[in-house]
Amino acid sequence: MHRRSTRKLLSDAIQLLLHHHLKPRKSIEECKQIHAKLIRSNQTPLQIHIFNILLNFYSQCNDLCSARRVFDQMPHKNVVSWTSLISSYALHGFLRTSVALFTEMLESTVKPNTHTFSFMIHECTTSCLSVLGIQIHCLVIKFGFEKDEFLGSALVDFYLKVWNNMDEAFRVFDGLWRRDRVTWNVLISGLADVSDVGEVLRLFREMRVADELRPNDYTLTSLLKCCSLIIEVDQIHGLAMKYGMESDVVVGSGLVDMYGKCGKLDTGRKVFDSMEVKDIFSWSSIIASYVRNGSPEQAVTLFLHMCRQGVKPDQHVLSSVLRACAEAGNLESGIQVHAQMIKNAYQADCFVGSALMSIYANAKELGSVEKLFRRIENKDIVAWNCILMCYAQKEELATFYSISLFRELCQTSTVRPDMATLVALIASCQSVLDLAVGIQIHGLIMKRRVGCETSIGNAVIIMYSNCGSIIDAYKAFDDIVNKDEISWSSIIGSHLQNGFELEAVNICKEMLAEGIYLTSFSLPLCIAASAKLAAIDLGKQFHSFFVKLGLEGDTFVGSSIVDMYAKCGNVEASQKAFKELQEPNVVSFNTMISGFARQGNAAKAIELYGEMEKMGIVPNGVTFLALLSGCSHMGLVENSLAFFNIMCQKYNIEPEPEHFACLVDVLGRAGRLEEAYCIIENDGSVLAWKTLLSACRNYENTKLAEKCATKVMQLDPTDHSSYVLLSNLYSREGKWKEASKLRQKLVNVGGKKNLGSSWLM
DNA sequence: TTAGGGTTAG
Incomplete structure (x- = not known):
């Protein structure tokens, strides 16, 4: 083939490269045509160049077989041909083939140049091939390339990242002919990764003074990583503005992230809004900032906004937004994000999976947690x-x-x-x-x-x-x-939990003597201990701590004070403490309603329930238990029935054994035994049946009592009271035989009447 | 040919 036609092929190949992105499928065909012509052509120096273009072209089109065919068909190969194929294999994940080809090249007549070595060192860094990296470094020295700035940058990076060996990195760095901005940035970045702030700042100064180099976006990113104070972030922000890099997507995202970490969410948001180009890192940084700074709802809103803009979520942003859902207690959004996770195939990701697990764990969906856990790969x-x-x-x-x-x-x-x-x-x-x-x-x-x-x-x-x-x-x-405050409150709580209230208070005194302050964790425990001891004076002392420590805004502690006064019998003080609560919640209301109920003031309890509903506070099972117990003490049958219905129908709350027992108690006392029986017939508990049984005794309804006692005996055969109650009823009616049989049955099942005791003896 | 950023629990 003539020299002219070879030139034509070269121009075709260049055209191919230029137009490839416009018509990718067509360009593969064109490439094959050029390839066919090239094989038939005569050898000219230009030919190697065209073969190399085709080799790279096939590699870029992910057609490694064709790239290899081009390489094998080349009559002559140069260093570019070898390096291109070596890098193609590595970039497509065939690291072993790439290294084998490099070894083959060393044995061939063509020798590697600085490009080949740079690439190989870079591969050793990214794939963490520590020993091979050193072997290649030896070859670099042998070939006399060690002072090359490009190769030197790759070697500095290798020693810092793979070996964490600063001495060797500095040795290579100091031996270079000249250092460019990349070389400096590699060194600064490596030291920033190990948080050597002093060294980073020294190098940053030296880079500007000794080599008169201006920092660029890479330099600022490394500097940002070293920041721990807001003033430092502000300084980097100033540098970014000075050099016009504030809206650079990487520097901008770094600033957003650091401002978020330093608690300056607003400044971070301003930087984010000013960025013309936003990528997934930028979104991820701003969303994580909102989560970190206690605004999970806004984080979820931003995430939805991001999705609407067509940005595909990745594992980082998914785990951040899942944490936001968990903190906002928003299971519904969590489920939506779960759908995004499946859609984007991140089910096996450990971070996303763990974040999602905690959401389902909070919602008590243990089965889902288990499934998510099993799907995580590593x-x-x-x-x-x-x-x-x-x-x-x-x-x-x-x-x-x-x-x-x-x-x-x-x-x-x-x-x-x-x-x-x-x-x-x-x-x-x-x-x-x-x-x-x-x-x-x-x-x-x-x-x-x-x-x-x-x-x-x-x-x-x-x-x-x-x-x-x-x-x-x-x-x-x-x-x-x-010992921290949790250790102290745990040991105080332990004593309280196990009925050692006095000891709990004594340990609290010990804690105060050690100079540890009462906290919102330990104080309510001490107040509860005072309540149990009915020690109102002690309770008052703890109440004064509540004021002194400025915990008035803490509803949890405040509610414990309401409870303490009520349990000590001072409902007026309890009511006063309740009125002083800044933000009463369902627990506070339950405490106060229980206080009134215990006092026998059902009217006040019902009135407070009305206020609670008006305020939009949703009652729970405890609220209704307090109301039912108040009504039952006062014999308010109709109110009890009404509250029981509201609980089940309006609020969809599943009644617990205690709710049934209260209802049965009030009906039983009113003599409405059959009605009570109907309510508990299908799902009564031992407690409800025992309550009904004692009502039957009071009304001498032996027939129903037999049914109740049978139920109790089925549910708890060792419970003595049912045997005794029924046997007494039989005796009263003169059914001596039945009574004696029952007593014998009690002996057979091993039940024993508990002996009575009195605090006064 | 060489350099950079964001994530999970308690």
């Missing part, structure tokens, strides 16, 4: 801890599930349990039945010598308290080296 310790915390909240067999999963973690995963794992594991022990397991887990904690750690020790205190072992709880408290 589970990290956070994912494991998340499901363990979830199992710890199970109502039944929590220890069984938790221990099985912990065993699975230890036996099947390379992930190592951490402190949070042990905390989650021990939190699964919730009752005296779990004490044996709890002791074993505590043994594991002792073996690892982490019992003295505050977070673990606090969890151990709570475990022993839940399992009823207060002495061990105190020992665990004693073992903690640095």
Whole structure:
């Protein structure tokens, strides 16, 4: 072929490259045509150049086989041909083939140049090939390329990222012929990654003074990573404005992120709004900022806005917005984001999966949590801890599930349990039945010598308290080296939970003597202890702490004061404390309604319920229990029936045994025994049947009493009271035979009448 | 040929 036609082929190949993005499918065909002509052509130096263009072209079109064919068909190959194919294989994920080809090249007549070595070192960095990187560095020295600035930048990056070896990185850096902005940026970025702020600032100054180089967007990004104070972020922001990089998508996103982390959400938002180009990083940064700064609703709104703009969510933004849904307690949005997660195929992602798990865990959807956990591919310790915390909240067999999963973690995963794992594991022990397991887990904690750690020790205190072992709880408290306010409130709470109110108050005094202040956690516990002891003077002292500590805005603590006064019998003081609550919630209302009910003032209780409804506060099961108990004490049958219906029908609340018992009590006292029987016929509990049974005794309705007693005996055969009650009824009616039979039956099932006792004896 | 940013629990 003539020289002219080769030139034509070259111009065709260049045209091909230029127009490829316009008509990709057509250009592959054109490429094949040029390729065919080229094979038939004579050899000219230009030919290698055209072959190289075609090789790169096929590679860009993801047709590696054709790229390889071009390479194999080349009569002569140069360094560009070799380097192109080596990089093509690596970029398409065929790292071994790429390295094999590099080795083959070393044995060929064509020698690698600085481009080839730069690429290979870069590959060693991204794929973390630590030993191969050093071997290639030796070759670089052998070939005399070590002073090259391009290759040097790649080597500095390699030593910092793969080996974390600053000395070697500096050695390469100092030996370079000249340093450009990239070389400086590589070094600064590597040091910023290990948070060597002093060194980063020194280099930043030196770069500007010694080499007279202006910082660019990469430099500012590294500097931003080192910021820990708002003033530093402001300074970088100033530099970005000075050099016109404020609206650069990467620098801008970095600023948005850092302002969010420093709590200056508004400034971050201004930067975000000023950015002309926003990518998924920018959206992710601003959304995470809203979550971090306590505005989860706005984070969710922004996420929806982002989706509407056609930006495809990725795993980062999904996990941020899921955290927002969790914090806003918004299960519905969580489900919507779950749909986006499935749509964008992030089900196997550990971060997204864990964030979603906590949403379903809060909603008590344990089955969904389990499914999500199983779908995560590379589970990290956070994912494991998340499901363990979830199992710890199970109502039944929590220890069984938790221990099985912990065993699975230890036996099947390379992930190592951490402190949070042990905390989650021990939190699964919730009752005296779990004490044996709890002791074993505590043994594991002792073996690892982490019992003295505050977070673990606090969890151990709570475990022993839940399992009823207060002495061990105190020992665990004693073992903690640095007791925090949670340690103190846990041990105070433990004593209160196990009926040691006086000791709880004494420990509180000890805490105050140690110079630890009462907090919104420990104070309500002490107030509750005063209430239990009916010690109003003590309660008043704690009330004064409430004022002194400025906790008046805390509804939780405020409600405990309302409860304390009511339980101590001073309803007026209770009412006053209730009126002083700044933002009463359902708990506060329940406390006050219970206070009135306990006092026998059903009218006031009902009136307060009306106020609560007017304020738009939704009542719960506890509210209705208080109302029913108030009405039942006063014999208000119709009111009781009305509240029971409102609860079930208007608020869709499933009645608990206590609700039934109250209703049966009031009906029973009014002699409406059959009516009570009808209500509990299908779903009554032992408590309701026992209540009805005693009503039957009062009205001497032996027929119905027999039915009730049979039910109680079925539900709890060891309960003595049903046998005794019925037997007394039989005796009263002169049915001595039946009475005696029943007493014998009681002896047979092993039931024993509890002996009475009196505080006065 | 070489350099950069955002995410999960307690």
